[in-house]
Amino acid sequence: MALRSLDNALPIAIERPKKQAKVVVTQNQKETDCVVNDENKAPLPPGDAAVDYVPSENIEAIDDPDSKIHGLVGGLESKDWLEICRSLNDTRRFALFHSALLLPILGKVLLVIVKSMKNPRSALCKTSVMASADIFKAFGDELFESSNSDAFDNVILQLLLKASQDKKFVCEEADKTLKAMVESMTPLPLFHKLHTYVKHSNMRIRAKAAISISHCVSKMELDGMKEFGFVSLVQIAVNLLNDRLPEAREAARSIVVSVYEALTKDEEQKQEVWQNFCQSNLPAIHDAQAIVKIVSS
Numbered sequence: 001m002a003l004r005s006l007d008n009a010l011p012i013a014i015e016r017p018k019k020q021a022k023v024v025v026t027q028n029q030k031e032t033d034c035v036v037n038d039e040n041k042a043p044l045p046p047g048d049a050a051v052d053y054v055p056s057e058n059i060e061a062i063d064d065p066d067s068k069i070h071g072l073v074g075g076l077e078s079k080d081w082l083e084i085c086r087s088l089n090d091t092r093r094f095a096l097f098h099s100a101l102l103l104p105i106l107g108k109v110l111l112v113i114v115k116s117m118k119n120p121r122s123a124l125c126k127t128s129v130m131a132s133a134d135i136f137k138a139f140g141d142e143l144f145e146s147s148n149s150d151a152f153d154n155v156i157l158q159l160l161l162k163a164s165q166d167k168k169f170v171c172e173e174a175d176k177t178l179k180a181m182v183e184s185m186t187p188l189p190l191f192h193k194l195h196t197y198v199k200h201s202n203m204r205i206r207a208k209a210a211i212s213i214s215h216c217v218s219k220m221e222l223d224g225m226k227e228f229g230f231v232s233l234v235q236i237a238v239n240l241l242n243d244r245l246p247e248a249r250e251a252a253r254s255i256v257v258s259v260y261e262a263l264t265k266d267e268e269q270k271q272e273v274w275q276n277f278c279q280s281n282l283p284a285i286h287d288a289q290a291i292v293k294i295v296s297s
Contacts, residue, residue, distance in 0.1 A: 091113075141186050214258070
């Protein structure tokens with residue numbers, strides 16, 4: 001059989017390498033790519049590097065506070081989140097060094113801070129939480145005044161929410177701020193604002209509220225405990241002892257120890273007095289036994 005001439009064969013097409021599309025990487029993209037994708041690290045979208053998280057001890061006074069106070073609320077309500085961060089830092093400076101100028105607009109400032117805490121941008125949220133801490137330190141019990149009380153209630157709720165979320169970046173700052181709140185205020189009125197949250201449907205919020213409440217109780221004098229009621233305090237602890245989160249259960253034990261120490265301070269037979277108190281005031285036998293065991297263990 002005759003072979004077909006190769007002259008009539010189709011030429012073999014040689015594939016040319018495809019050109020790769022050029023990608024232009026901006027400086028901001030390079031910086032973003034360097035960030036580790038870790039939910040426990042602060043997110044750094046372009047511009048976040050411009051936010052300074054200044055510790056309270058490094059905050060400085062304002063050069064011309066009388067003129068600058070007039071633009072503070074406007075800055076806090078800006079549509080530019082970086083401008084809001086700058087204004088929040090100015091709020092911290094007013095609180096720590098010029099509190100008399102901030103006091104007349106404090107309620108309005110607290111409401112704007114709550115709005116910033118709700119913002120999904122972590123940098124803005126953290127800065128607003130830090131501002132709350134400095135306000136607590138500067139004003140303390142003045143936040144219980146009727147002109148500030150409702151706004152303060154909203155701040156407490158947001159701090160409990162932020163302390164309960166997964167972002168460690170914000171969560172740790174909220175925990176520190178809740179602690180600063182307890183340290184800066186008279187425990188009993190603050191306890192009244194906090195104790196309803198130990199019945200919250202969110203178990204993390206219950207736990208964070210329980211921790212703050214236990215700190216309040218540890219600061220209370222005997223008269224404060226009597227005013228709220230020893231039995232009421234112990235009943236709150238009983239309910240928390242059955243909570244799902246260990247932080248809530250540990251807070252319950254702390255409350256019990258504080259009540260025990262106050263109730264038996266001047267008693268010689270401390271265990272006997274404590275056992276009689278529990279058995280007389282706690283309806284369920286197993287509840288009384290559980291509370292008695294906390295201080296005997």
